[in-house]
Amino acid sequence: MIAFQQKILNLIKCFRRQWPLFSNSDRTTVCGADCMLMALQLSMAEVNKQHHGDFTVSLSDVLETWKYLLHDKLGLSYENMKEPENYGDLKKAYDAFLARSNMLDLIDICQKCSGLGLISEDESIAPVQLLEFISGMMNIQENNGSVLSTPTSVNRQGQENVKVAILARKCVCSYLSLLVNSKDDLALAHILNVPDRGLGREAFTTLKHASQKIKMSIFLMATSFIRTVELGGRGCSSSLFDPLKAHVKGLSNFVNFIDKLQEIVGEILNPRISGGRILSTVKMHLIKGRSNGDPFCQAVEEVVEDLDLKIKNIIGSQHEVMTASTTGVSPARPKLHSINHGTAYCGRDTVKVLLVLLDEEAVNPPTQNKGELLYDDENLNLFGITSVLTLFSIDLQHNPVILLQSLLDNVFRNLWMKKKRR
8 A cells, every 4th residue: 555655656746746737726735535535425415406495416427427427538338327316517527626625636736747748667556456456446455345344343432532533634734735726625624723813614604605705715705805904995885895894803714724825835945844834824713722631632643743854754755866856846946936826935945845744744644534524523612623524514424324324334345355366
């Protein structure tokens, strides 16, 4: 598994070196397996709203469409699969979501590198291998196909600890992702109200609708609104901003905190120091007001320590190979090509390191329990966190029968893999 992850990471490095062939921005972030599934879920809900008037989607439909989409994008046979309803619209909505968010998924990157002849035959990845990795089949093989490796065998306390650890990592990485890619609406949804700023479902929905009207990312919409308020210009009376005025305090807190992170990027030349300062600032922001024994605080501490070590290793690796960048942006290039144009020129080295860090996170194995990944988990409220699914107003329809079916699918898949190896 680790060797295969490194193989995918090498393709992403190829993408970074040749980014103009893939994207208009070298701040494009990589959409990993879990992110791909969540993007599909949101796209399906949007299409269902267009066709049926309800922003809803069932877990079983998401999982079936997920299988079909992966086979379709990878050019693998799906003769025995039923084409999902409105699949053409779903596919367009999925692609549009990634484009708006300035993201590329793992399949697009692998296929583009291969199609452009940027990799050798030894570095290429077979479509079926990528399918096994993204769908989680490869991870099952690594676990020897044991049914005992499923989450049901872990005690309740252990499951909660795992959930909190995943949540903490997602929050920290979402701050980093939004810092380098201001169009990442999914990252923004993860952290808009973490810590609690009073920006729940109503605030997010209002902000999302306002951004859709002028075709702007949610974060840039929030920034535009707060800047207008701070300057006290005529734009404050705009009807577009009226619904947002009830959330000035929370949005100002959020925008100004991201500004604080941007200042660190722009003012500290050394990426090692800058990266560490950013992580430390995010950590203090997330744990502020919480007790030391809080599971979420402990998880954030561990995540930041791990990511800080990764930054150190990334910088050390770059120095070893005597390369100026793993992202293909030469320091000698004119300011015209600076990342996102708005960041201070001296902060580009830090951004490049953060991109490499996020690339490594994107090649992590997918979550095995898709229900837990996609459900609106009310347990998050115990940590003062509003679920992303709640923010996007998705009613993920579910019942015990679907949950049982999902569990049995995992068990039978494990048994099948075990039998196959024999």
